Amino acid sequence: MIVRRRWTAAATTAILLSAVLSHPGSGAAAPAAPPPTVTLASGETAVIRVQLRDQAQLDQLVARGADLANRPRSADGRVLADLVLTGAQLAELTAQGATALRVVQREGDGARHLAESVRAAQQRTAAGLRAPTAGQRTAGAAAAVDTLHFLQAYWWSTGGQTFVQTQVATTATDDPDVEITVNWRTADGATGSFPLFRFEDSGEYQYHYALPQPVPNRPVQVTATSSLGGVSRVVTPAPWPSATPPPLPAGYQKDFIDAYLTPVDIQARIKRLARQYPGLVDVIDLPHRTQGYRRTAVAYLGDPAAAAVVVESVRFGDQGMNGVQVRTVDPGRPGRALTVGYRDRVMTVSLATDGAGKITSSTDDVAAAISSRFPNRFRAFVEEGSAGLPMPVVSPVRLDDGLRGAEVPTRAWTVQALRIGVHRDGSRVGVLAYSQEHAREWATPLVTLEFAERMLANAHTDPATRELLEQVDIFVIPTVNPDGANYSFHDYNFQRKNLVNHCAGANRDPRYRDSWGVDLNRNYTVGSHFDGYVGASSNCLSGTYAGTSELSEAESRNVIALAQAHSNIRFAMNVHSYGGYFMWPPGAYRADGRVTLPRPSIDESTLFLNSARRIVGAIAQERGTVTWPSQTGPVADVLYSAAGNSADQLYYELGIFAWDFEVGNDRWNPVTAEWEGVGFQPPFDEAHGESQEYAGGLVEMVRVARDWAAAQAAG
Numbered sequence: 100m101i102v103r104r105r106w107t108a109a110a111t112t113a114i115l116l117s118a119v120l121s122h123p124g125s126g127a128a129a130p131a132a133p134p135p136t137v138t139l140a141s142g143e144t145a146v147i148r149v150q151l152r153d154q155a156q157l158d159q160l161v162a163r164g165a166d167l168a169n170r171p172r173s174a175d176g177r178v179l180a181d182l183v184l185t186g187a188q189l190a191e192l193t194a195q196g197a198t199a200l201r202v203v204q205r206e207g208d209g210a211r212h213l214a215e216s217v218r219a220a221q222q223r224t225a226a227g228l229r230a231p232t233a234g235q236r237t238a239g240a241a242a243a244v245d246t247l248h249f250l251q252a253y254w255w256s257t258g259g260q261t262f263v264q265t266q267v268a269t270t271a272t273d274d275p276d277v278e279i280t281v282n283w284r285t286a287d288g289a290t291g292s293f294p295l296f297r298f299e300d301s302g303e304y305q306y307h308y309a310l311p312q313p314v315p316n317r318p319v320q321v322t323a324t325s326s327l328g329g330v331s332r333v334v335t336p337a338p339w340p341s342a343t344p345p346p347l348p349a350g351y352q353k354d355f356i357d358a359y360l361t362p363v364d365i366q367a368r369i370k371r372l373a374r375q376y377p378g379l380v381d382v383i384d385l386p387h388r389t390q391g392y393r394r395t396a397v398a399y400l401g402d403p404a405a406a407a408v409v410v411e412s413v414r415f416g417d418q419g420m421n422g423v424q425v426r427t428v429d430p431g432r433p434g435r436a437l438t439v440g441y442r443d444r445v446m447t448v449s450l451a452t453d454g455a456g457k458i459t460s461s462t463d464d465v466a467a468a469i470s471s472r473f474p475n476r477f478r479a480f481v482e483e484g485s486a487g488l489p490m491p492v493v494s495p496v497r498l499d500d501g502l503r504g505a506e507v508p509t510r511a512w513t514v515q516a517l518r519i520g521v522h523r524d525g526s527r528v529g530v531l532a533y534s535q536e537h538a539r540e541w542a543t544p545l546v547t548l549e550f551a552e553r554m555l556a557n558a559h560t561d562p563a564t565r566e567l568l569e570q571v572d573i574f575v576i577p578t579v580n581p582d583g584a585n586y587s588f589h590d591y592n593f594q595r596k597n598l599v600n601h602c603a604g605a606n607r608d609p610r611y612r613d614s615w616g617v618d619l620n621r622n623y624t625v626g627s628h629f630d631g632y633v634g635a636s637s638n639c640l641s642g643t644y645a646g647t648s649e650l651s652e653a654e655s656r657n658v659i660a661l662a663q664a665h666s667n668i669r670f671a672m673n674v675h676s677y678g679g680y681f682m683w684p685p686g687a688y689r690a691d692g693r694v695t696l697p698r699p700s701i702d703e704s705t706l707f708l709n710s711a712r713r714i715v716g717a718i719a720q721e722r723g724t725v726t727w728p729s730q731t732g733p734v735a736d737v738l739y740s741a742a743g744n745s746a747d748q749l750y751y752e753l754g755i756f757a758w759d760f761e762v763g764n765d766r767w768n769p770v771t772a773e774w775e776g777v778g779f780q781p782p783f784d785e786a787h788g789e790s791q792e793y794a795g796g797l798v799e800m801v802r803v804a805r806d807w808a809a810a811q812a813a814g
Contacts, residue, residue, distance in 0.1 A: 145206055204780065217358045246329055254317060264729055289315045311727055313767070339728050355553070369382060408482060425446045517574070519551060530801055535579055550797040659745075663753065708732075
């Protein structure tokens with residue numbers, strides 16, 4: 100039985116992260132070529148794979164709220180991390196001993212890939228063609244001899260290459276210097292070895308492991324030895340995931356995605372599907388309207404490099420505040436008091452003068468005067484570094500919200516869900532798929548919409564699909580975070596959060612505009628930052644800012660409202676990117692002792708894992724992409740602690756079997772013999788491939804729900 104109680108704690112903890120992955124390599128590899136020089140302009144932002152100086156440097160970055168794009172990795176004493184960095188931040192890291200290895204994604208790549216995807220779609224439409232399918236360590240070592248135990252040993256083949264992956268635990272847990280080597284033998288008699296690397300999380304030893312290692316044939320035997328003399332038993336690696344979905348029938352319809360989709364595009368597609376399939380679709384308007392693609396209007400009154408006051412409208416810029424002018428003037432007379440007037444959309448600040456006619460108003464005086472004179476229209480504060488400086492005379496400046504998506508509606512946004520099925524009355528087991536909690540993850544709504552279209556298009560032509568829609572009630576939220584997504588498409592492609600700005604004072608400085616917002620997947624109620632769990636921040640500028648309170652945001656409240664309103668929902672998938680993970684609760688822990696939320700029961704853990712094998716197998720059918728066994732499991736074990744994530748609330752409070760995808764698996768480069776990340780907004784061919792394979796995974800999740808419901812009914 101699923102636990103449905105609220106788990107709370109009083110203490111608030113700092114983020115501590117110590118995640119160690121391995122360096123690929125098998126046998127005697129040729130010396131690697133030196134990495135190319137990575138250059139980044141001072142104001143440019145990119146995802147950079149960086150080799151950090153040491154673990155301490157990573158811990159410092161995380162504690163400061165660094166924007167980690169993926170789980171940090173380490174090998175041979177190197178700590179590797181994908182970080183969203185400006186050129187200035189990269190230069191600072193480099194000066195501190197870090198080395199930039201490669202650019203995963205530049206800021207302009209997203210817009211270019213969006214334009215390329217739209218252009219290609221238009222060309223295909225003009226040619227009458229459909230989109231092409233994807234081709235398819237402390238001193239004091241323990242004893243002289245330790246005991247080694249294989250936790251995992253799996254193999255699989257993809258793209259003509261076979262891989263093996265292992266995890267080994269040692270009883271010498273307190274020895275940070277113990278070295279473990281895995282020796283392998285394949286079916287054709289070849290042999291080789293590779294090193295494993297120690298994995299600690301929140302200061303606690305977990306195991307040793309490596310990234311998947313290429314081998315020449317099916318591995319039939321692995322053993323592990325340690326530098327302390329420990330030897331494991333001989334293990335035969337098991338095939339992974341050892342599950343395949345039923346074959347697709349002739350004429351099965353798929354491949355409905357031919358370009359990246361903005362929230363405006365998604366809204367139009369939802370409307371089209373409802374019109375096209377009225378007997379199978381309901382559109383649900385979720386109850387909490389978001390802020391919308393809106394911001395307050397703001398301007399610097401003065402020069403930020405010298406002395407300036409930030410003037411901001413109380414209302415949003417689109418509510419008549421864009422274009423309002425603000426100026427300071429010299430009254431030209433001695434002994435005048437500071438005054439503020441507002442007429443015909445122009446605010447005039449007449450500065451104070453002394454008996455000799457010299458201006459005496461400071462930046463602090465002006466900011467206070469504006470805020471007190473028109474508190475319902477304007478707020479003002481001294482720009483950082485300008486406190487107490489003489490206020491300059493400034494020609495009129497115009498307030499502006501800075502948003503560039505001219506075609507995006509500015510009204511509050513109604514988030515919509517599709518409800519798909521023959522019996523949409525709560526009498527059938529429900530499945531929820533939701534995506535784009537994080538704005539920059541452009542591929543994720545492609546997955547959920549491809550899934551929805553497959554179910555609908557095949558309902559009248561494929562008996563198996565029709566049977567699923569007879570037995571399962573499907574809910575799909577393609578974009579949980581439309582405001583942030585609009586900002587990501589039009590203003591700043593690395594936007595992760597929503598658009599609600601809870602910052603105060605100097606943190607509202609426009610220089611921080613790309614750091615405002617709430618991380619929606621840290622805003623839920625179970626295992627939250629507010630309860631003392633790790634993986635979220637109270638800093639409003641942090642990429643993992645948890646908000647002002649649990650469920651403070653309309654977007655997160657919508658997800659829970661949908662689940663609460665439809666108690667038949669028993670399975671859910673939260674689709675994220677990138678990295679290639681398949682995960683489930685617990686998703687958070689406290690730092691001291693790495694105490695996680697309660698573990699699922701044995702029966703539920705078995706259901707989670709067996710279902711994962713089925714779904715991972717379905718994903719692999721499309722183009723051979725395999726989600727690694729080391730990245731399949733509870734969030735807190737295979738990724739990091741994510742305090743206040745949605746899957747934990749769905750599972751612990753609502754009794755829903757809740758999973759998480761991280762689409763966009765690393766791709767193996769046989770030339771460099773390395774696994775390479777794909778980024779949040781890869782070239783569209785890659786995003787298209789992700790949509791096809793993970794939509795197949797969602798179809799398999801529907802089968803899992805059907806089979807579970809049948810088993811429940813049988814007894």
